[in-house]
Amino acid sequence: MERVHRRSDRKHLSNPPPRQLAKVKRIISMKEEIAEETEQTPSVRSPHCTHRKLGHETFQAQRWDSSWSQCWEHPHCGRPVCRSDRCVGTDTLPVHREEIHQPAEGAEVGARQRQHHTEHRQSDHGDEVLRVVMFPVEDFEASFQMLNHCAQYFLEVKDKDIKHALAGLLVEILVPVAAAVKNEVNIPVLKNFVEKLYPTTYEQCQKKKHALAFFPLVTCLLCVSQKHFFLSNWHNFLNMCLSHLKHRDAKMSRVALESLYRLLWVYMIRIKCESNTTTQSRLQNIVNSLFPKGSRNVVPRDTPLNIFVKIIQFIAQEKLDFALKDVVFELLGINTKTKILCPERMNIALRAFLVIADSLQQKDGEPPMPSTTSVLPSGNTLRVKKTFLNKQLTEEAAKSIGIAQYYLNVRRALDNILRSVDMQVGRAMMMTNSQCMNKEPEDLMTNERKPKIDLFRTCVAAIPRIVPEE
Known part of the structure; x- marks a missing residue:
């Protein structure tokens, strides 16, 4: 199997990302690649994990599995990595300052390691997804420092599959943030993150090949933006969502509808609307698109009715x-x-x-x-x-x-x-x-x-x- 950090990928980047960012590709890579990698023959056998972090602002993302009981050589840095009954391989992501991963000796150390890794959750596919810490503010800033690195890589990478995978990863990270964020939208690191990603992402979501993957990302960026940024940009994307409600691709119309009702939540609940005339015009436009006059149906068709109920509730x-x-x-x-x-x-x-x-x-x-x-x-x-x-x-x-x-x-x-x-x-x-x-x-x-x-x-x-x- 080719190494994830290939030379051919670097030629597309004006400034190659640091080693930590290259390893994000492994986290979002296909399940088949992960399975193929785990079948490699271990080249190092040591009783303990000696893999150390590559930077002082990184954390260890581990996958727990009881089926491994030996050590192997890390595919990126070449250092020995523990595959004991508590830890199966290690990847690194720049997040915030944490203690260096120490050898797993004894039940007490194992318990501390399990508590250490509660900031991310494991999926059925073996991928790891970061959960942004909202408090204290230092941890929030550190988490978005990492996301700013990912955003820069997202803007520079040319491969469509990697770009779409990164968009999906960012969406899953940002959805819980969008649901909880309040005054945090004024923190400079989050403000810079939105301003860095939004123009390019909005422009590319208008292209057919990117629309399905980028609509949710544009929505999340607006949902975590400041009030004046949201009100200045949301109406253009709102019109785009409304125009896609009748899209012949059912997936695209569904994505447009879900983007619409998340934006509407921010507009009605968090922003508290605009002037009466402007708000009335916006809401009437939305209602007429979802429930066309003279029609007995709703738009889009074959959609769970609960979404429309929530829209009226908002x-x-x-x-x-x-x-x-x-x-x-x-x-x-x-x-x-x-x-x-x-x-x-x-x-x-x-x-x-x-x-x-x-x-x-x-x-x-x-x-x-x-x-x-x-x-x-x-x-x-x-x-x-x-x-x-x-x-x-x-x-x-x-x-x-x-x-x-x-x-x-x-x-x-x-x-x-x-x-x-x-x-x-x-x-x-x-x-x-x-x-x-x-x-x-x-x-x-x-x-x-x-x-x-x-x-x-x-x-x-x-x-x-x-x-x-x-």
Whole structure:
């Protein structure tokens, strides 16, 4: 196998990165390369690990595995590396000052080593991903010093696969930071990181070959930027996301939607919007793109409805009247007073109203930044569970949380939807119906009926909270 640090890679770099940065390529390399490397015959056999760090601002990223019990020669520096029952190989990344890795002798030393490596997590693929330390500020700055080195390498490297892999790695590191960062956006090292990466990344994400990999990175950079930087740049990228919602590639439209609702969270929750006129214009543009007027569907299609529910929830956090009157009422058909059944839209509207009412009653405060529903580069997924109220929402309770003027309209709409859905799929799919006898439920679940059944389920689930009008 060729060495990861090849001479051919260096010719593309104006200033070759330090040895530590070259080793990032091993962390993000393909699983097959890692497997091939681990099959090499050990050239050094020593009872202890004598591999030392290459710099005073590095840390040891180890992979734990009980299947190895011998030492081998490190492929990059040639020093002997321990492959005992506690440590399988070592790579180095510039992060922050740590103690030099010492020989693993005794259970006490092993326990200290395990505690030492809690700042990164191990994936199913064997990759290591750094977790930025938010406090103290010195550790935060040191972590972004490392990321600035990675950013420089990202800008200089020409290989598309390496560039995309680095983009995915940076996204996974930055997502937790974006969810927690507040005043840290003003720290110079983070500010420089964003300003260094954003112009080139935004320009390249407009190219078809980079769009899928770079959209999430541009989103993360905006999410960790300062307020004036965000407001100066987000509308251009927002328009790009909206234009990709109808992309023929389902993956691209999904990535554009997830970028949109993370940006919207920052805009509504962290930035607290702009002027009323500008905010109204931005939100109306987003709503019209997701729920086109005159259409019965949502854009993009075949997308989990929970994303649309979250978008309405984020809008309601600062613009409750707009979220309920201009979005929820429109989706329920209250404003147009039509009898046409739009299952997906009505499902989203009912769920959004329930979530908003529940959040106001429980005084949850600001909703957290949306977690990813896709698999991260490390193989991890992020999900959050929440418990909702199941007590009836009375008129008095609705008045106390400021939604009384919308509550009666929603109750009336729920009553009409229940009657309509019961007529179309409830009674029509009863086993006493002659057309349904001797048929399996899967045979009755056609593409046309499934959204209506999902809406029926939502209506029934909403009844403990919202009692339909008699």
